[in-house]
Amino acid sequence: MNYIQTLRTAKDVVTPGMSACQGCGAELILRRVLQLAGQNTIVCVPPGCLGGSGVVGWDYQTGMEIPVHIPLLTNTASYLSGVSRMYQRKGRGDVNIVCVAGDGATADGGFQSLSGAAERNEKILYICYDNEGYMNTGFQRSSTTTLGSHTSTTPLGSVISGKEQQQKYLPLIMSMHNLSYCATASPSHMADMVAKIEKGLAWSKEGFAYIHMFSPCPTGWLYDIDQGIQIARKAVQSNFFPLWEMENRKYRMTYDNKKPISIADFVKDIGKFRDLSEQDLAAIQSMVDDRYEKLKKLSSEADCNE
Amino acid sequence: MGEIKAMTGNTAAAVGAALSRPDVIAAYPITPQSSVVEYLSDLVHNGSIASTLVATESEHSAMSVLQGVASAGGRAFTATSSQGLAFMYEPYYQMSTMRLPMVMALVTREMISPCTVWGGQQDAMSVRDAGWIQLYAENNQEIMDMIIQGYLLSEHKDVLMPVNVCYDGFYLSHLVERVDIPEQSKVDAFLPAVSFDHVVLDPLRPMAVDSLTSGEVLMRYRMSHLEAMQKTLDVLEEVDEKFYAAFGRKYGGAIEEYRCEDAEFVILTIGAMTGTARDAVDYCRDNGTKVGLIKLRYTRPFPQQRLIKALAGKKGFAVIEKSVCYGWNTGPMYVETRSAVSETLSGLSHFSAIGGLGGADISLNHMISVIDTLQASLNTPGQKQTLWLVKE
Numbered sequence: 001m002n003y004i005q006t007l008r009t010a011k012d013v014v015t016p017g018m019s020a021c022q023g024c025g026a027e028l029i030l031r032r033v034l035q036l037a038g039q040n041t042i043v044c045v046p047p048g049c050l051g052g053s054g055v056v057g058w059d060y061q062t063g064m065e066i067p068v069h070i071p072l073l074t075n076t077a078s079y080l081s082g083v084s085r086m087y088q089r090k091g092r093g094d095v096n097i098v099c100v101a102g103d104g105a106t107a108d109g110g111f112q113s114l115s116g117a118a119e120r121n122e123k124i125l126y127i128c129y130d131n132e133g134y135m136n137t138g139f140q141r142s143s144t145t146t147l148g149s150h151t152s153t154t155p156l157g158s159v160i161s162g163k164e165q166q167q168k169y170l171p172l173i174m175s176m177h178n179l180s181y182c183a184t185a186s187p188s189h190m191a192d193m194v195a196k197i198e199k200g201l202a203w204s205k206e207g208f209a210y211i212h213m214f215s216p217c218p219t220g221w222l223y224d225i226d227q228g229i230q231i232a233r234k235a236v237q238s239n240f241f242p243l244w245e246m247e248n249r250k251y252r253m254t255y256d257n258k259k260p261i262s263i264a265d266f267v268k269d270i271g272k273f274r275d276l277s278e279q280d281l282a283a284i285q286s287m288v289d290d291r292y293e294k295l296k297k298l299s300s301e302a303d304c305n306e
Numbered sequence: 307m308g309e310i311k312a313m314t315g316n317t318a319a320a321v322g323a324a325l326s327r328p329d330v331i332a333a334y335p336i337t338p339q340s341s342v343v344e345y346l347s348d349l350v351h352n353g354s355i356a357s358t359l360v361a362t363e364s365e366h367s368a369m370s371v372l373q374g375v376a377s378a379g380g381r382a383f384t385a386t387s388s389q390g391l392a393f394m395y396e397p398y399y400q401m402s403t404m405r406l407p408m409v410m411a412l413v414t415r416e417m418i419s420p421c422t423v424w425g426g427q428q429d430a431m432s433v434r435d436a437g438w439i440q441l442y443a444e445n446n447q448e449i450m451d452m453i454i455q456g457y458l459l460s461e462h463k464d465v466l467m468p469v470n471v472c473y474d475g476f477y478l479s480h481l482v483e484r485v486d487i488p489e490q491s492k493v494d495a496f497l498p499a500v501s502f503d504h505v506v507l508d509p510l511r512p513m514a515v516d517s518l519t520s521g522e523v524l525m526r527y528r529m530s531h532l533e534a535m536q537k538t539l540d541v542l543e544e545v546d547e548k549f550y551a552a553f554g555r556k557y558g559g560a561i562e563e564y565r566c567e568d569a570e571f572v573i574l575t576i577g578a579m580t581g582t583a584r585d586a587v588d589y590c591r592d593n594g595t596k597v598g599l600i601k602l603r604y605t606r607p608f609p610q611q612r613l614i615k616a617l618a619g620k621k622g623f624a625v626i627e628k629s630v631c632y633g634w635n636t637g638p639m640y641v642e643t644r645s646a647v648s649e650t651l652s653g654l655s656h657f658s659a660i661g662g663l664g665g666a667d668i669s670l671n672h673m674i675s676v677i678d679t680l681q682a683s684l685n686t687p688g689q690k691q692t693l694w695l696v697k698e
Binding site for chain 2: 039040041042052054056057058059060061062063064065066067068069070071072074075078079080081082083084085086087088089090095112113115116117119120
């Protein structure tokens with residue numbers, strides 16, 4: 001079955017009435033991940049856009065057809081470690097133990113528990129939807145926010161304009177935890193994303209699997225709501241968000257970008273990058289080029305071992 | 307009688323936990339608790355117990371892992387102290403508000419600053435309003451017994467709250483005493499397998515746990531939690547009786563009264579200092595002073611009715627504590643004790659005594675000085691100055 005047939009037939013277990021913004025990348029990611037995980041799944045959605053948009057539930061009503069819990073911003077991976085250990089004890093290791101968390105709950109406040117659970121190789125599939133900021137609380141910066149971005153805590157001021165630091169590149173950090181599986185994915189490349197979610201689910205029965213997903217955010221990034229997939233595609237095409245995976249400790253580029261477009265082209269229709277200085281633009285381009293080279297080297301080394 | 311062994315308070319806690327057959331033990335080392343989890347790690351690694359061990363990267367994660375374990379229907383154990391408890395506070399609070407049962411040994415220790423690693427009860431007292439049941443043990447036998455009792459209480463259908471078994475860092479954690487170890491078969495008969503269904507994470511029974519909740523509904527959760535806390539006052543007495551029937555040891559429930567019947571006035575103690583207080587009471591009794599002792603065993607729920615009864619007809623009381631209550635210039639349990647007996651307070655002489663902070667000793671002379679000071683003030687009812695038990 002190809003990925004379109006898979007997604008056509010797999011049941012959507014998330015409430016149709018969730019209150020995410022129009023064009024939300026995170027909603028798309030959540031629905032696809034849980035469609036593939038199916039009903040034999042326990043999911044945690046920590047505080048963030050998804051936690052705030054009614055997918056857990058409201059008062060006595062549930063937001064999903066599968067067991068769902070909103071843990072703390074800071075403890076999703078630890079909490080699910082406990083759930084996972086209990087399911088191993090029950091002899092029900094077939095149950096998918098899944099997290100869908102934003103970059104704040106993943107790269108910032110939740111990073112310690114994430115790193116701990118990854119190092120212990122807990123049997124969990126951890127999905128991060130990275131929209132580069134704390135969008136649910138009003139578009140504040142996070143450690144994955146790109147240099148020069150205009151957010152509500154890195155505003156355009158007369159003295160300082162936008163974020164002053166480069167982003168933290170979390171997926172590569174995660175891959176160095178001796179994970180079973182680590183990958184990046186983008187909703188613009190759905191066949192690739194579906195394959196990686198399926199691999200992640202399978203690997204989560206062996207140990208910790210991590211997938212870092214590009215999650216375009218029209219409300220926080222300031223672009224037209226129908227442009228999300230196009231922006232995600234340009235993020236991949238510009239090497240701003242390279243697609244790769246690590247499996248059995250071997251790295252592999254899953255999108256061979258022969259003719260990358262420029263970062264200037266990627267950022268031009270995104271409002272949070274308006275007034276990006278030439279200096280910042282050059283710095284982002286340089287960081288992106290450097291990162292892509294490093295990833296390619298990692299991948300080629302892995303290939304040489306085969 | 308079971309096997310008799312000499313052991314530290316931390317070993318007693320670990321053995322009590324092991325006898326309770328937890329599904330998962332998750333912990334992070336911290337002075338003076340570390341040897342609890344070290345002992346349990348040995349048991350797991352040598353195959354002596356069937357529990358799963360999760361050595362987390364922090365106390366925050368230890369409590370979070372166990373929240374996941376309990377959500378999936380398992381029995382959970384951990385131990386911590388002081389700064390570890392402070393770091394754990396976020397999931398610690400949620401453990402009680404999710405009404406999940408577990409037992410945690412809280413090896414009480416002073417809070418920084420200035421830097422200290424020694425005893426005190428400030429850590430436990432600082433979280434007294436986090437919805438946990440909190441009880442204090444006086445000796446190593448009581449530590450072991452209360453960990454086992456703690457599970458029965460915590461998992462009781464009318465309770466469903468996590469339990470802190472608190473005991474003094476170093477004074478008990480590292481002190482060796484004689485302990486009568488309950489037989490496993492008797493513990494198994496006393497403590498049935500954990501079973502509850504208000505929180506279940508299971509694909510066979512899909513449930514949203516912790517949906518976004520409006521204030522009107524949330525207040526029902528809090529009302530129910532507070533009511534269960536009051537109900538616990540009865541259940542803990544039942545559990546004490548049941549334990550007595552099974553193992554022949556009885557602790558008196560929420561408080562223990564020592565030589566109170568004909569006493570004119572009483573001192574109240576918490577935890578290991580009670581041993582010294584017993585000797586002080588005996589000594590003063592020998593000299594004709596009609597003093598009694600109340601050992602406050604449970605602070606959450608607070609045993610108001612038991613205290614009203616125990617203090618009826620007395621002329622005064624002093625509460626001796628290893629912690630402070632900022633804003634009151636007293637210890638916290640002094641404030642709660644005077645509140646408990648507020649209807650008869652005007653006729654009583656009373657004060658707070660604070661000592662033993664940061665591992666300092668509370669000596670026999672300190673205890674006698676509290677008794678003497680209280681006795682000297684009995685004819686003038688009202689609150690007296692806080693007495694600091696510093697080096698004589």
